[in-house]
Amino acid sequence: MDSFNICSGFKMDPQVALSKALENRNLKEFRLALEMDGDPTRMDDKHLSIFERALSTFGCADIVAECLQKGCRVDYINRQLNRSPINFAVDSKDPDIIKVLLSYKGVPVNTRYSNLTPLNSLAKNITAENFERVFDCIRQLIHYGANPNMPDQREITPIIYITKNKELEDSEKLRIVDFMLSNANIDLDTFRDGEGRQLLLKKFPQLTLPKMFSSDVTIDALLSYLSNENENRFLDAFKDYKSTNSEEHTKLLLNAIKHGQNSALDKILAIDPDINAKYEGQCPIEVATVWGNAHALEKLLDNERLNLTNENLLCTIIKIQDTKNYNTFCDYHKCFYILLESPKIDLNETDMFGSTPLHYAVHYKNEKFAQELMKRGAYLGTRSRMLDYPITDMDPELLEEHLDTCISTSGDKGSHNFQILMNFKNLIPPNNIPKIKRNQIKEEMNPITHIANSKEHRHLLKHPLITSFLYLKWHRLSQLFYMNFIIYTIFCISLLTFIICKFNHDQETTATMAVTGLITAIGMIYLVLREITQFIISPSAYLQSSINFLEILLILLTLNALLPLNWEPNTQRILYAVTILLAAVELCLLVGSLPFLSVSTHMLMLREVTMTFIKSFALYSIFVITFSLCFYVLLSDEKKAEAGEVGEEEEGELNKFRTPFTAIIKTIVMMTGEFDAGDLKFNSYYGYLVFLVFIFFMSIVLLNLLNGLAVSDTQVIKSQGELNGHLCRANVLRRYEVAFTGSTGRANFLVNQPPFRSLFKHIANLFPPATSEYRIAILPNDNNKVLVPETKSIELADVETNGGHKYLIQQNEGSLEKQIDPPTKDFTCCCMLRCSGIDVRTVKTALIIINKSRQKNRERLIEQEKESRLRSIEDKLEKMCSILNEMHNQN
Numbered sequence: 055m056d057s058f059n060i061c062s063g064f065k066m067d068p069q070v071a072l073s074k075a076l077e078n079r080n081l082k083e084f085r086l087a088l089e090m091d092g093d094p095t096r097m098d099d100k101h102l103s104i105f106e107r108a109l110s111t112f113g114c115a116d117i118v119a120e121c122l123q124k125g126c127r128v129d130y131i132n133r134q135l136n137r138s139p140i141n142f143a144v145d146s147k148d149p150d151i152i153k154v155l156l157s158y159k160g161v162p163v164n165t166r167y168s169n170l171t172p173l174n175s176l177a178k179n180i181t182a183e184n185f186e187r188v189f190d191c192i193r194q195l196i197h198y199g200a201n202p203n204m205p206d207q208r209e210i211t212p213i214i215y216i217t218k219n220k221e222l223e224d225s226e227k228l229r230i231v232d233f234m235l236s237n238a239n240i241d242l243d244t245f246r247d248g249e250g251r252q253l254l255l256k257k258f259p260q261l262t263l264p265k266m267f268s269s270d271v272t273i274d275a276l277l278s279y280l281s282n283e284n285e286n287r288f289l290d291a292f293k294d295y296k297s298t299n300s301e302e303h304t305k306l307l308l309n310a311i312k313h314g315q316n317s318a319l320d321k322i323l324a325i326d327p328d329i330n331a332k333y334e335g336q337c338p339i340e341v342a343t344v345w346g347n348a349h350a351l352e353k354l355l356d357n358e359r360l361n362l363t364n365e366n367l368l369c370t371i372i373k374i375q376d377t378k379n380y381n382t383f384c385d386y387h388k389c390f391y392i393l394l395e396s397p398k399i400d401l402n403e404t405d406m407f408g409s410t411p412l413h414y415a416v417h418y419k420n421e422k423f424a425q426e427l428m429k430r431g432a433y434l435g436t437r438s439r440m441l442d443y444p445i446t447d448m449d450p451e452l453l454e455e456h457l458d459t460c461i462s463t464s465g466d467k468g469s470h471n472f473q474i475l476m477n478f479k480n481l482i483p484p485n486n487i488p489k490i491k492r493n494q495i496k497e498e499m500n501p502i503t504h505i506a507n508s509k510e511h512r513h514l515l516k517h518p519l520i521t522s523f524l525y526l527k528w529h530r531l532s533q534l535f536y537m538n539f540i541i542y543t544i545f546c547i548s549l550l551t552f553i554i555c556k557f558n559h560d561q562e563t564t565a566t567m568a569v570t571g572l573i574t575a576i577g578m579i580y581l582v583l584r585e586i587t588q589f590i591i592s593p594s595a596y597l598q599s600s601i602n603f604l605e606i607l608l609i610l611l612t613l614n615a616l617l618p619l620n621w622e623p624n625t626q627r628i629l630y631a632v633t634i635l636l637a638a639v640e641l642c643l644l645v646g647s648l649p650f651l652s653v654s655t656h657m658l659m660l661r662e663v664t665m666t667f668i669k670s671f672a673l674y675s676i677f678v679i680t681f682s683l684c685f686y687v688l689l690s691d692e693k694k695a696e697a698g699e700v701g702e703e704e705e706g707e708l709n710k711f712r713t714p715f716t717a718i719i720k721t722i723v724m725m726t727g728e729f730d731a732g733d734l735k736f737n738s739y740y741g742y743l744v745f746l747v748f749i750f751f752m753s754i755v756l757l758n759l760l761n762g763l764a765v766s767d768t769q770v771i772k773s774q775g776e777l778n779g780h781l782c783r784a785n786v787l788r789r790y791e792v793a794f795t796g797s798t799g800r801a802n803f804l805v806n807q808p809p810f811r812s813l814f815k816h817i818a819n820l821f822p823p824a825t826s827e828y829r830i831a832i833l834p835n836d837n838n839k840v841l842v843p844e845t846k847s848i849e850l851a852d853v854e855t856n857g858g859h860k861y862l863i864q865q866n867e868g869s870l871e872k873q874i875d876p877p878t879k880d881f882t883c884c885c886m887l888r889c890s891g892i893d894v895r896t897v898k899t900a901l902i903i904i905n906k907s908r909q910k911n912r913e914r915l916i917e918q919e920k921e922s923r924l925r926s927i928e929d930k931l932e933k934m935c936s937i938l939n940e941m942h943n944q945n
Contacts, residue, residue, distance in 0.1 A: 068092035072104045081116045094121045101134035109142035115150035118143075122158060129160045141167040144175050149190035156198045163200040169207040173200050177212035180230075181221045189230055201274075202238045209245040209278045217253040228258055240264060244275045271295045273302045280309040280318060288318050303327035304338070311341050311350045314383030319350055329354055330361045343367045344374065346384035348392055355396045366403055368393050368411035372423055390423060394430060401432045402484060408439040416448045424448070428456045431479040435500030443504045450511050456480070457519045458903050464831070473831040473841070474900050476522050482821060482828040496819055498527070499788045506784045515780040518900035524780060525892050526820050526830065526840070527787045535786065538584070539644050545577025546641045553615055553630050571616060578612045581605065588793055595792045601643065608636045647786045658778050663764045670763060674756055678721055681748050686717035688741045689734065725752050834901070838892050 066074075071087035072094060088094070094104040105121045108114040122128070128139050140161055143151050155161060164171050170178065173195055180188040192212075196202060205211050216222070216230050231254065234240055242251035242263065254263055271291045279288035297303075307327055310319040323329075329338050339360065342350040354360055371393060375386045393399045402410050412432040415424040428434075434444055445453065460480070464473040483496045502520060505511045514520060552570040555563040585605060589596045596602050611633040614621075621629065646657030671678075689711045711717045734745065821828055821842070831841040 110145040138165040177215035203241040304333040316349045348388040366405045372414040412444040477829040548573035682718040682721040
C-alpha cells in the first residue's frame with residue numbers, strides 16, 4: 055500500500071494531501087488529491103497557494119501543468135505578495151516550468167516584482183552553475199514577447215546585468231548578448247547615459263551593435279527618470295514623448311506625485327491627462343494626499359475636470375498626519391490647509407464608518423485640526439455608525455473655547471445699531487450634509503442634546519451661544535407647547551370635576567356634569583387627534599415613548615367615564631381612581647416640561663429624589679421583607695385568636711399580620727413611625743427584641759439615610775438651578791423635533807408632503823433652507839431685539855405690519871435684517887415669553903465673553919510686540935558683536 059493510500063485510510067485533508075504530494079513531487083498522489091476536491095489556489099497562512107509553491111519549485115513542471123488543466127489562471131496577481139505566476143516561475147529557474155506556463159496565452163511576462171521584471175530577475179541571478187537553465191528561460195521569455203529594455207529602479211536593463219556579471223565567462227556572456235541582439239530590438243542608449251553600448255564596445259568589440267536608439271521616448275524611460283529623481287532628463291525626454299495612451303499618462307502622473315517631481319508634474323498636467331482615472335486602484339488626488347505632496351494636491355484641486363466622489367481626503371490626511379515620512383516634499387500640515395481652503399472639499403464628508411473629519415481630529419487628539427474644522431463650520435451633530443458624535447471625546451475646554459469664538463460684535467458699542475453676532479454654523483446641519491436633502495426637515499437639536507446628555511459637557515448649556523439657540527428654538531415651538539398645555543389643563547379639570555360629580559350624582563350636579571362632560575368629550579377628541587397625528591408623523595418615535603402608552607390608556611379610561619358602561623360598583627370606583635391618577639400624572643409631566651427655573655428645578659428634584667428612593671429601597675427591601683415575615687410569624691397566631699373573640703368589626707385587616715402580604719404593607723407603614731405599639735402583643739422577650747431592632751434599624755437608621763440622600767440630591771439640583779432650566783428646555787425641544795422628524799431622522803410620508811413639509815419646517819427649523827447664514831444679531835441697546843437672516847432682499851429701514859413693527863436694517867450681502875417672528879402669523883406672543891428680545895442674562899454673559907476675548911487679543915498683541923522687540927535687540931547685538939570682532943581682527 056503506497057503512502058497516499060495509507061493517508062487516505064485516515065481520511066487526510068485534501069489540502070494536506072496536495073502539500074505532501076508537492077513535497078514528494080508525486081504526480082499520481084497530486085492528481086488523487088485534486089480528485090478529492092483539493093484546491094491548488096487556496097491560500098495558506100503565508101498567503102501562498104499550492105499552485106504558486108509548485109511554480110517556484112524546481113522539477114514540478116508536471117504538477118504545474120496539472121494545476122493549469124484544473125483551471126488555475128496565468129494572468130492573476132497575488133495581492134498580498136504583489137506577484138504574478140510568471141514571477142513565481144522565474145524563481146524556480148526551471149525552463150520546463152516556464153515552457154508549461156508560457157504555453158498559455160495571456161501571461162503578463164513584464165510584471166514587476168520588487169522593481170524587477172522576469173527578465174531582469176533572471177539576468178540578475180544567473181550564475182555559472184545555472185547558466186544553461188536560465189539561458190533557456192531567457193530565450194523562452196524573449197520569444198514569448200518579454201520586453202528586454204525595461205529597467206529596474208536603478209535603470210539597469212537585463213543586458214547590462216549580464217555584461218557586468220562577474221560569475222560568467224565572457225563566452226557565456228557573449229552567447230546571451232548575441233541572442234538578445236539578434237532576436238529583439240535592444241535599446242543600448244536610453245538608460246544610464248548609454249552605459250549598455252559602452253560596456254559592449256569595451257567587452258565585445260567584435261559584435262555588430264544596433265544603431266543609436268532613435269525611436270520615440272518610451273514610458274519605461276520616463277518612469278525610470280522619475281523614480282531616480284532625474285527631473286532634468288525627464289523634462290528633456292518628455293518633449294519627444296508622443297504617446298496618447300491614457301493609462302501611460304496616469305502612470306506618469308502618479309509617479310511624478312509619489313516622487314515629488316513638481317516640474318515634471320506640471321508638464322504632465324499640461325498635456326491634459328484624465329486626472330480622475332485610476333491605475334491599480336489609485337487615483338491621483340488620493341496619492342497626492344497620502345504622500346503629502348502639497349504642490350500636486352493644489353494643482354489637482356484647481357483643475358476644473360476634477361471629479362470628487364468618495365475619496366474622503368480630509369479624513370485620510372487627519373488619520374496619517376502623525377505618520378513619519380522621510381520624503382522632503384511631504385507636508386501633511388500644508389495639505390490639510392489646502393483641503394480646507396478648497397471649495398470642492400466637504401468639511402462634513404463621511405467615510406465608510408460614517409465618521410467625519412472632525413471625528414478623526416478629536417479621536418487622534420489633534421486639537422489644532424479640530425479647531426480649524428470647527429472654525430470653518432464643521433457640523434457637531436453627525437453621528438457615525440458607531441453611534442458617537444464628534445463631541446463625545448472632545449475636550450470640554452476646547453469646545454468652550456470654540457463657542458466663544460462664535461460670538462462677535464459689529465458696530466460701535468455705544469451706538470443704536472451695536473450688534474452681538476451669534477454664529478450657529480456648527481449647530482445647524484448644512485444643506486449638503488449626507489442623508490439630508492435640501493427640502494427635508496433638519497434635526498437641529500442633535501449637538502445640544504448630546505451636550506445635555508454628557509456630564510463632561512453639560513455645563514456648556516449655560517454658554518450664551520447655546521442659550522440663545524435654545525431661546526430661538528423655543529420661540530418657534532413655544533406656542534404649540536402652550537396651546538397643548540392650556541387645552542390639556544382644561545380637559546384635566548373638567549375630567550376630574552365630571553368624575554366627582556358622577557360619583558356623587560344628584561340633581562344639583564346635573565348641569566355641572568353636562569357642561570364638564572361636554573368639555574371632557576371635546577378634550578378627549580383633541581387627545582385622540584393628537585395621538586393619531588403623532589403616530590402618523592413618526593410611528594417609530596411614537597412607539598418608543600412610554601408616555602404615549604399612558605396617554606392611550608388615559609383616553610380609554612376617559613371614554614369609560616363618559617359612556618354608561620355597566621361595570622360593578624367596585625370595579626368602576628377603581629377605574630375612576632386610576633383615571634384621576636393618570637390625568638394628574640400627565641398634567642404633572644406637562645408642568646414639569648415648562649422651561650422656567652422654579653418649575654423645572656422642583657420637578658427635577660421630585661424625579662431625582664424618587665429615583666434615588668426607588669434604587670435605595672430596592673436594595674434595602676430585603677430587610678423590609680425579613681422584618682415582615684418576622685412579625686407575621688410572631689403575631690399572626692395571636693391576632694387570629696383575638697379575632698375570634700373580639701370580632702372582625704373591632705379591628706382593621708391591616709393590624710392583624712394575618713397574611714404575608716398584609717404583614718409587608720403593615721411593616722412599610724411602621725417604617726414611617728406609625729407603630730401602633732399598644733396593639734402589638736408579644737409572647738416573649740424575643741418579640742420585643744425584634745421590634746426594637748426594627749425601630750432602630752429601619753425607622754431611625756434607614757429612614758434617615760433615605761432622607762439624607764434626598765437632601766443631598768436637592769442641594770445639588772438647587773446649586774445647578776440655571777443649568778436644570780436649560781436641560782428641561784433642551785429635552786422639550788428634542789421631543790418636539792423627534793415628533794416631526796422621527797427618531798432616526800427620516801420623517802414620515804405625511805411630513806414629506808409639500809403642504810405639510812413647509813408648515814413643519816417653518817415650525818421646527820430655526821433657519822430657512824434657502825439660506826446659508828446660520829447666525830443672528832442681538833441689539834443690546836434696543837431692548838435686546840433679535841435679527842435673523844431674510845431670504846429676500848429688502849432695503850427698507852422700518853416696516854409697519856398688522857402685527858406690529860419689523861425692525862430692519864439695510865441689507866448687505868449676508869446681512870441680518872429681519873426681526874424674529876412667531877411661527878405662524880395667526881398667533882401673537884403670549885405673556886409668558888418676550889418675543890421682542892433675548893433674556894438679559896444671556897446678553898450679559900455674551901458681553902463678558904467678548905470682553906475676555908478682546909483682552910486675550912490685546913495680551914497676545916503685547917506679547918507679539920515684546921517678541922518683535924527682543925528679536926530686534928538680538929539682531930542689533932549680533933551686528934555689534936560682528937563689528938567688534940572685525941575691529942579686533944584689524945587691530
